[in-house]
């Protein structure tokens with residue numbers, strides 16, 4: 017990837033920092049955006065999703081599928097689809113749950129452990145790898161996979177300075 021702005025790193029030294037990061041990230045998102053979240057258990061994937069959802073005005077949440085709580089939909093200024101793919105068997109299972117619509121929907125789709133359904137992700141998505149660098153500190157490494165996500169990262173890096 018050689019597009020300028022295709023990689024951005026944010027060093028968080030507290031949950032508050034992560035909240036700020038999520039808030040700024042939310043502001044540069046638009047309908048149809050897909051974010052893949054990677055990082056060990058406890059890295060902060062869910063915390064980041066919560067911060068994004070809060071910024072997008074998601075107050076009331078409801079579970080899309082009552083039997084599988086792997087997909088949550090939050091009703092905000094933009095719909096937020098939150099997926100935890102950790103326990104998904106494969107891409108087919110995700111599609112059977114109606115996941116395809118979320119990836120092509122008019123909300124933002126935030127997917128923990130998205131590599132499990134990597135073949136379904138749109139080419140131009142944002143990948144965020146979270147490293148635990150200390151008890152309270154995290155490194156968010158954001159990688160843009162195409163021109164649209166590159167522009168998002170550029171806007172993010174300018175806003176967050």
Ligand SMILES: Nc1ncnc2c1ncn2[C@@H]1O[C@H](COP(=O)(O)OP(=O)(O)O)[C@@H](O)[C@H]1O
Nearest residue numbers: 028029030031034057058059060061062063152
């Ligand atoms: N800087 C930080 N950013 C995000 N979470 C942090 C940070 N420092 C400590 N934490 C803690 O790390 C945990 C992250 O949990 P969670 O978001 O559920 O992780 P994941 O979804 O990646 O498994 C929480 O217990 C949170 O309090």
Ligand SMILES: [Mg+2]
Nearest residue numbers: 061062100128
């Ligand atoms: Mg989680």
